[in-house]
Amino acid sequence: MNLSYISIGSNIGDRLQHLQEATRALHTYGGVNVLAVSSVYETAPVGYTDQADFLNLVVKIETDISAHELLKVCQKIEQGLGRERTIRWGPRTADLDILLYNNDNIAVEKLTVPHPRMRERAFVLIPLLEIEPSITHPVTGRQFSEEAAVQDSGVVLWKRVDGVGHFLQMKE
8 A cells, every 4th residue: 555645725615615525535536545634724825826815734645546546536636626727826626736655756747756845835744744743755854844844834724623534524
């Protein structure tokens, strides 16, 4: 079995519902089991800033599918939730990014793991560290908790999550 961490974000419509639907779609996909869900955090947009704030979380999954197949699953979930790619870093119903896949270092045209910008993004690191406080970067060996981005005060706890089942039934 493979372990992977996926960040999920949304800033259009019912943001919480989009996060739940994306997590549920992962959890019910054959060969994927969601083991843990971080709390939900609210953050200002990065890159293109003329848009609504995001809700973000990280899920830990166990899977028997490859990283490339997992990417296809994530993209299919995004499309199923109505994601349109019109503006780079623009508004979206759902954004699923593979952060880590085992300790693999993958660099191909459509997939880079570890995610190339995760070390700079508090909205990824803070929920990741909630699930795995001592996790290290598989290439550098450095603990993610040592990254400067973790000190970012722009990441606000939006709702505490107590397990996968709790998250999937949570109301806004």
